Amino acid sequence: MALLYGKLINGRPTMPLLYGKQFNGKSTMALLYGKLFNGKSIMALLYGKQFNGKPNMALLYGKLFNEKSVMALLYGKLFNGKSTMALLYGKLFNGKSIMALLYGKQFNGKPNMALLYGKLFNEKSVMALLYGKQLNGKSTIALLYGKQFNGKPTMALLYGKQFNGKPTMAVLWKIYHAFTVWEAD
Structure with missing residues (x-):
């Protein structure tokens, strides 16, 4: 979970969510294991690489679900026939x-970042990537607001806040830019 440390590799923010390791000298971006799939980076959030000629964002295994990139963090499921986790395209629910x-839109008037179902956890938006748990009563992955852990900003994905003077996780803009450039090409 290099979310807390926002290290740089080769001078660039790498966004390796679990351990910040490299695989064969490259940042693989696989949330759980950083593996490669068929010799390609299956989670190139930074560079917008492709799988079988299509943008591919399935965080666990890099698979496609019904020939579409659904970007579901756990199993790539659909909810009521729509992609619940459309990080790239911001699809709608209700x-x-x-x-x-x-x-950074809102759901029912409250900031909402529960990746699978858009629910709140204990009346708070905790944005826990796997189960929405809290750590010591605090939000461990507050993606929207960069809440704090032991008094330090943990995961300011939207605003690219800093940790020890370095950009930690300004990944969203890179994703948006990378895929915008890809689509334009």
């Missing part, structure tokens, strides 16, 4: 954006 990581 007419509202439940996962607008790029735009």
